[in-house]
Structures are given as C-alpha cells and as structure tokens.
Amino acid sequence: MSKKTDQHKDKINTETWLKFIKLAAPRKRLIISLIVVLIIVAILESISPIMVRYAINHFIKYNITDGLIVYSIIYLAIVVAISFGTKSWLKLSGRIETEMSYNIRKKGFEHLQNLSFSFYDRMPVGWILSRMINDVTRLCETISFGIIDFVWGGFTIIVILAAMLIMDFKLALIAAAAVPIIIAITIYFQKRMLRTQREIRRLNSEITGEFNEGIMGARTTKTLLREKENELEFFATAEKMNCRSIEASRMAAYFLPAVSIIGMIVAALILVLGGEAYTQNLIEIGTIYALFTYTLHLWDPIRQVAGVFRELQAAQAAAERVITLLNEPVEITDSAEVLKKYGAQDGAGEQPWPKIKGTIEFRNVTFSYVDGEPILENFNLTIEAGQTVAIVGETGAGKTTLVNLACRFYEPQQGQILIDGYDIQDLPQVWLYHNLGYVLQTPHLFNATIADNIRYGRLDASESEIKNAAKFVCADDFIEKLENGYATLAGEGGSKLSTGEKQLISFARAIIADPAIFIFDEATSSIDTETEKQIQDAIENILLNRTALIIAHRLSTVKNADLIIVLKNGKIIEQGSHIELIKAKGEYFNLYTGQFTIDTNI
Numbered sequence: 001m002s003k004k005t006d007q008h009k010d011k012i013n014t015e016t017w018l019k020f021i022k023l024a025a026p027r028k029r030l031i032i033s034l035i036v037v038l039i040i041v042a043i044l045e046s047i048s049p050i051m052v053r054y055a056i057n058h059f060i061k062y063n064i065t066d067g068l069i070v071y072s073i074i075y076l077a078i079v080v081a082i083s084f085g086t087k088s089w090l091k092l093s094g095r096i097e098t099e100m101s102y103n104i105r106k107k108g109f110e111h112l113q114n115l116s117f118s119f120y121d122r123m124p125v126g127w128i129l130s131r132m133i134n135d136v137t138r139l140c141e142t143i144s145f146g147i148i149d150f151v152w153g154g155f156t157i158i159v160i161l162a163a164m165l166i167m168d169f170k171l172a173l174i175a176a177a178a179v180p181i182i183i184a185i186t187i188y189f190q191k192r193m194l195r196t197q198r199e200i201r202r203l204n205s206e207i208t209g210e211f212n213e214g215i216m217g218a219r220t221t222k223t224l225l226r227e228k229e230n231e232l233e234f235f236a237t238a239e240k241m242n243c244r245s246i247e248a249s250r251m252a253a254y255f256l257p258a259v260s261i262i263g264m265i266v267a268a269l270i271l272v273l274g275g276e277a278y279t280q281n282l283i284e285i286g287t288i289y290a291l292f293t294y295t296l297h298l299w300d301p302i303r304q305v306a307g308v309f310r311e312l313q314a315a316q317a318a319a320e321r322v323i324t325l326l327n328e329p330v331e332i333t334d335s336a337e338v339l340k341k342y343g344a345q346d347g348a349g350e351q352p353w354p355k356i357k358g359t360i361e362f363r364n365v366t367f368s369y370v371d372g373e374p375i376l377e378n379f380n381l382t383i384e385a386g387q388t389v390a391i392v393g394e395t396g397a398g399k400t401t402l403v404n405l406a407c408r409f410y411e412p413q414q415g416q417i418l419i420d421g422y423d424i425q426d427l428p429q430v431w432l433y434h435n436l437g438y439v440l441q442t443p444h445l446f447n448a449t450i451a452d453n454i455r456y457g458r459l460d461a462s463e464s465e466i467k468n469a470a471k472f473v474c475a476d477d478f479i480e481k482l483e484n485g486y487a488t489l490a491g492e493g494g495s496k497l498s499t500g501e502k503q504l505i506s507f508a509r510a511i512i513a514d515p516a517i518f519i520f521d522e523a524t525s526s527i528d529t530e531t532e533k534q535i536q537d538a539i540e541n542i543l544l545n546r547t548a549l550i551i552a553h554r555l556s557t558v559k560n561a562d563l564i565i566v567l568k569n570g571k572i573i574e575q576g577s578h579i580e581l582i583k584a585k586g587e588y589f590n591l592y593t594g595q596f597t598i599d600t601n602i
C-alpha cells in the first residue's frame with residue numbers, strides 16, 4: 001500500500017481529530033464527567049503545599065497544637081477525595097475508550113459490508129484489519145489518555161500559577177517567566193524525538209521485511225548465490241536502526257536534565273530571594289516552602305500537556321487512515337429513484353417488487369476491472385427462464401467476471417444486465433439477492449454450527465426447513481453422520497469437512513431461500529468420488545425449474561446443460577448443446593478430448 005503508507009504531517013489537524021471523535025461518538029455525559037473529576041483532582045492535589053504552608057505558619061512557628069485535629073481531618077479528607085477521584089477518572093476513561101472503539105468498529109463493520117468488490121480489489125484485507133484493529137485501539141487510547149493528561153496537566157498548571165501569584169506576586173513571576181522557556185524546550189525535544197521514533201519505526205518494518213524475505217526466499221537466494229548481498233543489505237539497515245536508536249536515547253538523556261536544571265534554577269532563585277525577603281520580615285517561612293514546592297511540581301504537568309500534542313501528532317496519520325476508510329464511498333448503491341419506487345423492502349416503495357421469472361440478458365456489456373483493459377467488450381448473451389447455461393473456457397477467459405456482473409458485484413461501464421427485461425440497476429439490490437442463489441468456487445462456511453450456516457440463506461428458516469434444504473441437496477446423510485449432526489461446528493473453528501461437503505452445505509444455504517436464479521462456480525479439484533456423486537445429484541435437483549448460470553468444470557454438469565458457452569478472452573467463440581459442439585470439432589471438442597482440465601485456478 002505504498003500510496004497509503006504513513007504520510008506524516010507535523011501540524012496537528014484539529015479537523016481530523018474532531019471528525020474522528022464524531023465517528024467514535026463517545027457520550028458527552030461521560031466526557032464531561034471525566035473533565036469535571038479531573039479538574040477536581042487537579043485542584044485537590046495542588047492544595048497540599050497550601051496546607052503545609054498553613055501548618056508551618058500557624059502550628060510550627062508558634063508551637064501550638066490547637067486546631068491540629070480539625071486540620072488533620074481536613075487533610076485526610078482531601079487525601080481520601082483524591083483517591084476516590086483517581087479511581088473514578090480511571091474508570092471513566094476506560095469506559096470512554098471502550099465505547100469509542102466499539103462505536104468505530106461497529107460503523108466500520110457496517111460500512112465494510114456495504115463496500116463494493118472493487119474496493120476489496122484495491123485494499124488488501126490485512127491492511128483493512130490493521131486499520132480497524134490496531135489503529136482504532138491506538139487512537140481511542142490516545143484520545144482518552146489525551147483528555148486526562150491535557151485537562152489534569154492544564155488545570156494543575158493554572159492552579160499552581162494562580163496559587164503562587166496570590167501568595168507572592170513577585171516570586172511567582174519568576175516561575176511564570178520560566179514556563180514559556182520550559183515549553184519551548186519540551187516542544188523542541190519532543191519534535192526531534194518524534195522524528196527519530198518514526199524513523200526507527202520505519203526502519204523496523206524495513207528490517208522485518210528484509211528478514212521475512214531472507215527466510216521466505218532462502219532457497220532462491222542460495223541457488224542464485226545472493227546470500228552475501230542480502231546479508232550486506234540487512235546489516236546496513238540494522239546499522240542505521242542502531243544509530244537512530246542511540247540518537248533517540250541520547251535525546252531523552254538530554255531532555256530531562258535540561259528541564260530539571262531550569263526548574264532547579266527557578267527553585268533556587270525562589271529560595272534565595274524568598275530568604276532575603278524573610279530576613280526583612282516581608283514573607284513567612286511557610287509561604288517560601290509552598291512556593292518552593294510548587295516550583296518543583298510545575299514542570300511535570302507541562303510535560304504532560306506537551307506530550308498530548310506529541311501523541312496526537314504521532315497518531316494523526318492513523319486517524320486519517322481510519323476516517324478515509326470509513327468514508328470510502330460505496331460504489332454500488334440503490335439510486336434514490338429506485339428506493340422511492342420499490343423501497344428497501346418489498347412493499348416499502350410506491351410499487352411492489354416485480355415477481356421474477358428468471359430471464360438473464362447481457363446486452364452490449366463492456367466491462368473492465370482496470371481502466372483501459374476491457375475484459376468484456378460488447379458482450380451479448382441471453383439465458384431464458386428455466387434454462388441451464390454452462391460456461392466453459394480456460395483460466396482467465398472471463399467466466400467469473402460474467403458471474404460477478406450478473407450478481408452486480410461489479411457494474412458494467414457500458415451496456416446493461418437485464419433480468420426479465422429490467423436493468424438490474426433499476427431494481428433494489430436486495431431484490432436481486434432475494435432471487436439469486438450463489439455458490440462460490442471455494443465455499444466459505446462461517447464459524448458457527450452447520451444449521452446456522454444453512455440458515456444464513458434465510459434467517460427465519462425453521463429447523464425442519466433447514467433439514468429439508470439439506471435433504472434436497474443430498475447433504476442430510478453426511479450431516480446426520482457427524483458427531484453432533486446439525487449442531488456440529490463448521491468453518492474455521494471446528495470443521496473437518498471436505499471441500500465437497502462444504503460445497504453441499506453451501507448449496508443448502510443457497511437453496512433454502514428458493515431463488516429463481518442459481519449461479520454456481522463449480523469447484524475444480526479435490527472432491528472425492530463419493531461426494532462427487534452427491535454433488536451431481538444435488539445439482540440436478542437444484543437446476544429443476546430454475547434459471548442457472550454454471551461455470552462448469554465437470555463433464556457431467558456440462559453435458560446436461562441446455563446450452564454450453566465456450567468463452568475465450570471475453571468472447572463467446574462457440575455455443576450449442578454438447579452433441580452439437582462435439583460434432584463441430586472446435587474448441588469445445590479440444591477441451592473435451594483433453595480430459596476437461598480446463599480451469600485449474602481456485
């Protein structure tokens with residue numbers, strides 16, 4: 001994904017973050033509660049030096065203990081309140097974080113389901129997953145910690161400076177003057193540290209890549225005598241990474257002392273000037289103590305606040321990626337007119353959904369996946385209702401493309417695909433999927449029971465309907481023989497099902513909705529002879545009274561078809577029945593006599 005890889009901008013883009021927060025939509029109530037709790041905690045935490053100041057000025061200086069108990073109780077109450085506050089902001093921020101990632105993932109999931117196939121051609125699934133899992137986790141964490149650090153840090157700074165200014169205006173100004181200097185130093189170092197960190201991350205992924213290549217390509221490397229060169233390349237990258245890592249530690253090593261030194265200087269100035277004022281009876285000793293403590297505590301919140309900006313900067317690219325993904329336009333949608341006319345459900349629009357008979361027509365269809373590389377040009381084909389059409393042809397001929405278009409997974413650049421004379425773009429997508437049963441070449445079973453996998457075809461199907469569907473496609477026998485019958489787990493988690501068995505289950509899933517059109521990309525290989533027979537019987541049952549478009553690899557399927565289309569480079573080069581085509585001694589004859597090893601791609 002070279003065009004999408006991390007393009008970092010150093011400025012914080014408020015718009016991006018606002019957009020992200022809007023997508024994540026945490027409840028305002030939670031955020032406001034968090035902010036209020038943080039402000040209270042910041043204030044309470046900053047009270048301590050004032051309390052000590054009071055103790056010194058009143059109890060210690062005059063050596064009295066009257067009122068010490070009340071004082072202690074107040075002090076204790078503050079400490080308890082702080083610990084309660086801390087507990088509740090931790091809880092609140094955790095809830096905000098979870099809520100945000102849940103909301104974004106939910107939106108993402110819904111959106112990803114709606115996106116067209118062409119989107120998935122451009123975006124590798126791994127890339128999408130990484131956005132939705134890693135980026136979202138990191139961003140939500142960044143935001144919830146960002147709120148904490150920013151509000152807590154910001155208020156602590158304000159409270160400390162205010163308290164100092166009230167206590168002693170002149171001395172407080174010294175501290176206040178140092179604040180911008182510390183901020184400047186922090187920003188300077190953080191910017192540089194961020195840059196080296198990014199560089200380190202980039203080099204790290206480069207190293208991983210080279211490592212991977214070194215392992216995966218070991219055999220090739222050895223035979224081509226490239227070991228030495230690969231090694232040198234790897235070492236060079238590793239060396240660069242080493243240098244950058246050292247640089248990063250050095251920067252960190254300079255940063256803290258630099259801030260500390262300035263802090264110390266300010267603290268020392270306060271002690272010296274405060275001491276002088278004390279000798280002239282202008283200031284009390286407790287106040288000097290409080291000012292001194294505040295000065296020492298002022299730098300940490302500054303670093304926290306600066307850290308928020310650094311984190312936002314670092315995560316900005318990720319935020320942009322997630323936003324782009326969630327805003328990716330859905331290419332194939334029902335137009336406003338279609339929705340108005342037919343509605344998203346039958347009966348919801350001005351007109352009822354048309355009853356399907358099942359004629360499919362490709363009319364002057366021109367289609368390309370990639371601009372300028374047409375797969376089909378002015379393609380015409382009509383399949384009558386109830387007819388079974390088998391499509392044969394070598395790999396890359398365009399068979400799957402035809403199916404993709406008929407299912408409206410893609411839309412043609414020119415021409416139309418019509419069902420019963422209606423352009424499918426003029427009908428709701430849901431209408432099409434209600435009337436269409438589609439079985440993929442490599443059937444996908446979900447990580448659920450077999451019954452649920454079949455039910456996926458029609459969610460309100462009853463147990464007996466599921467069983468009937470399975471019987472209809474000759475899958476009942478083998479399912480009943482499984483350890484837990486229909487309750488056996490299929491899919492990634494549980495299955496020890498063969499490809500053929502999976503195919504039978506996906507037949508049942510496709511047929512349970514009783515579609516008028518059946519589309520089937522036949523599996524090429526690895527079907528044992530026993531299931532082969534069952535599949536054959538199943539197909540025969542399914543095809544009865546249905547329009548079918550079948551990409552056929554097995555001779556038995558092809559032979560029984562009403563019409564056989566031989567496709568080559570997106571063009572129909574022969575068509576007819578099995579007998580006719582054999583007699584013609586053309587391409588079909590060659591394919592047929594060549595043992596029908598037409599398409600070996602999966």
Ligand SMILES: Nc1ncnc2c1ncn2[C@@H]1O[C@H](COP(=O)(O)OP(=O)(O)O)[C@@H](O)[C@H]1O
Nearest residue numbers: 121369370375394395396397398399400401402
């Ligand atoms: N998603 C896609 N993006 C770009 N090109 C594709 C895509 N799918 C298929 N093609 C190309 O379209 C042509 C026809 O492919 P396809 O319809 O899958 O053929 P078949 O199913 O007959 O093997 C091939 O040249 C293939 O490389």
Ligand SMILES: [Mg+2]
Nearest residue numbers: 399400401601
């Ligand atoms: Mg194919």
